[in-house]
Amino acid sequence: MKFIVFDCFARFAHFKKPDTIKSPDSYLIPTRSSLTGMLGCMLGFSKKEFSKIWNPKNSKICVGINKELRKELFTFNYRMVKDNKGSYCGSTLARTQHVVTPNYRLYVSHNDVKTHDMLKTYVENNWSKYQTFLGISEHISRVRFIGEYEAIEKKEGKKVFIDSVIQHNNIKKIHVGDHNYYTSEYMPRVMNSKRESLEYAKYWFDRSGKSIQVDVNKYFNVEGNLVCEM
Numbered sequence: 001m002k003f004i005v006f007d008c009f010a011r012f013a014h015f016k017k018p019d020t021i022k023s024p025d026s027y028l029i030p031t032r033s034s035l036t037g038m039l040g041c042m043l044g045f046s047k048k049e050f051s052k053i054w055n056p057k058n059s060k061i062c063v064g065i066n067k068e069l070r071k072e073l074f075t076f077n078y079r080m081v082k083d084n085k086g087s088y089c090g091s092t093l094a095r096t097q098h099v100v101t102p103n104y105r106l107y108v109s110h111n112d113v114k115t116h117d118m119l120k121t122y123v124e125n126n127w128s129k130y131q132t133f134l135g136i137s138e139h140i141s142r143v144r145f146i147g148e149y150e151a152i153e154k155k156e157g158k159k160v161f162i163d164s165v166i167q168h169n170n171i172k173k174i175h176v177g178d179h180n181y182y183t184s185e186y187m188p189r190v191m192n193s194k195r196e197s198l199e200y201a202k203y204w205f206d207r208s209g210k211s212i213q214v215d216v217n218k219y220f221n222v223e224g225n226l227v228c229e230m
Helices: 032-043 047-053 113-124
Strands: 002-009 059-065 071-081 088-100 103-110 142-162 171-174 182-191 197-206 212-222 225-227
Touching: 002 113, 002 212, 032 047, 032 059, 032 113, 032 182, 059 212, 059 225, 103 113, 103 142, 113 142, 142 225, 197 212
Parallel strands: none
Antiparallel strands: 002 103, 002 142, 059 103, 071 088, 142 212, 171 212, 182 197, 212 225
């Protein structure tokens, strides 16, 4: 199995928590569904296609953290209109959370060789059919190709240092370190073409980007980096 490894970064990111409405909060890390949407934009798949093409049965996505994650509040001025002509009828202010200067390392593999090779070509040449972004269209993202590497699947890892986000169900035990900033997020994992959440999952990570020492059921060794599937 091969993984395409690349960095994805932007000035800001916003991954909206569905249980916040008027003043939306943001997850610190991208949901798996938002990453599949970004990959779909890059390769030019339609909204109905990408959720099926990049589902967990066909693909594997791991997310590492290159830079310490932090959030700030910004005030957005939302314009309200009456009709399609854009008749102005006032505005409203909303304070929203945004991740500042996010930088993630993505490890992506697809079972279909054609799709996998297509993604490698696009990332390597910095191509994109449509503009990619992190969470919302205002936060335009960029990618930097790192390489394509063979991955060795490992099982029953004990006291291994994982360099990525780890799904809670994959963890047997967390070995608490002195200098780790442990954080967990409960977020959508799989969505359908109607943007309905089909599956949720809880994830653990160090928001400063450090590795977490854990006992896990399954992980991958990608060129010396130990990562877990989202």
